Structures are given as C-alpha cells and as structure tokens.
Amino acid sequence: QPIVLKELTVRDQQNGKLILDRVSCTIKPGEKVLIVGPSGAGKSTLLQVIAKLLDTTNQFEVKAESYQVPPCSYVFQDPDSQFCMPYVDEELAFMLENQQVASEDMLAIIKKMLTTVGLQKDQPHTPIQTLSMGMKQRLALASAMLHNQECMLLDEPSALLDPDGAVQLWKEVAKHSEGKTVVAVEHRITEALPHMDRILLFNHRGQLVANSNATVFF
Numbered sequence: 001q002p003i004v005l006k007e008l009t010v011r012d013q014q015n016g017k018l019i020l021d022r023v024s025c026t027i028k029p030g031e032k033v034l035i036v037g038p039s040g041a042g043k044s045t046l047l048q049v050i051a052k053l054l055d056t057t058n059q060f061e062v063k064a065e066s067y068q069v070p071p072c073s074y075v076f077q078d079p080d081s082q083f084c085m086p087y088v089d090e091e092l093a094f095m096l097e098n099q100q101v102a103s104e105d106m107l108a109i110i111k112k113m114l115t116t117v118g119l120q121k122d123q124p125h126t127p128i129q130t131l132s133m134g135m136k137q138r139l140a141l142a143s144a145m146l147h148n149q150e151c152m153l154l155d156e157p158s159a160l161l162d163p164d165g166a167v168q169l170w171k172e173v174a175k176h177s178e179g180k181t182v183v184a185v186e187h188r189i190t191e192a193l194p195h196m197d198r199i200l201l202f203n204h205r206g207q208l209v210a211n212s213n214a215t216v217f218f
C-alpha cells in the first residue's frame, strides 16, 4: 500500500501555528525515503501524521485532500517515549504478539534480534531503564523491526549512536526492510543515503520544497 498525501496541512490549534503547509507526495510500496530540513521544519510531525500518532482532538488540526497510509512500525526520536514494557524481553515479546509466533519460539527470535542490533543477548530480562541511551536506541530499532509492519518510520534513529554504530544501524535497517517502505528523518545523511531512493527537503515553514531521486547524490 502506498503513502499518498495530497495538500496535507497541519496546524497547532493552540497557537494557530502552521506546522506543515500543503504537503503533497506519494511514496510507493518498498520505496526508501529520507526526510531532511532544518530543526522545526515539521519532519517529526510528518512521521507522526503517517503513523496516525498526532493528537488531533486537543492539539493539532490535520487537513488533507487525500490521506492514505499503510500500517507502520515506528522508531521514536526519544526511545524512552517508545517503550510499553519495563523489561527488554517483555518489550520485544509484546511486538511479536498478534503475529502467530509460538511462545516457545519467542526467546530465540528475541535473542537473534538483540544480536542483530548490537545488544547483548544473554540477559534479555533486563530493566530497560538500566540501559544507556545508545542501547535504548538500539532496542527501539529492534522493537520496530519485530513489529514488522509494511512501512517503517524512523525519527533520527542513529542520533544517540557513535559513527560506527550509525553505519551499522543503517546496514541492518536496509537488510531488514527489503520490500518494505522506509521513511526516515536522519541528520546523518552520509550513513543513510546509500540505502535511500528519494529525498524530501522541507523548509522552516513546513513546505516540501524539493523531492529528488537519491541517486543524483552519487
């Protein structure tokens, strides 16, 4: 299922501020899209609109001529606001629920995923709050990958990692997301770009000002 946004406008109801201004784009199934632009451009807000996570009852007014989105997995900018469970293993098991995974298979899948994202697999029953921010960010990615929806949304997924960690993360994302749609906000453009098909550039007024094939950058 593609992402289709036509004349999408998001406004903060409290102060009237325009956050996204008549944004139109179509993202094909399986396409990998990098979103760039200055701080405050509405990049995170766009991901939240696609994930249907914006609070439209109290805070934001969302209008669009068309709005079509697939089911999404999400890596939050702030890992602490992503987790639903107190322990590493519980958090990952929670993502495997509703996926017809037999309970006796879960632990092996969880350990494999922990290894994939560069976390220690031997003590999965660890409180999430004892992890460093970098480890939490790796766990957030593991959680989204196990959620395994047809589209993955990533909000600065490598911001808390060192440069090598960022390169590794993008390789794992690419490997995991074959055939899946990826929409990512990422400041580490060099690490992400080799895995991308297209770049969307936003200005500080929440307007989509460029929509370019990513291969022009190579």
Ligand code: ADP
Residues within 6 Å of the ligand: 038, 039, 040, 043, 044
């Ligand atoms: P970036 O994505 O560039 O790292 P953020 O998305 O965290 O930045 O924030 C962008 C801008 O939005 C900042 O100026 C920040 O102060 C503002 N902002 C973020 N969250 C809130 C909030 N809950 N209430 C008010 N302003 C916010």
Ligand code: ADP
Residues within 6 Å of the ligand: 012, 019, 037, 038, 039, 040, 041, 042, 043, 044, 045, 046
């Ligand atoms: P970006 O991710 O590009 O930095 P955001 O989508 O976080 O931008 O923010 C876009 C604008 O929305 C910001 O200018 C900020 O003022 C406003 N904003 C973001 N989050 C909130 C929030 N929770 N409450 C109020 N304003 C917000």
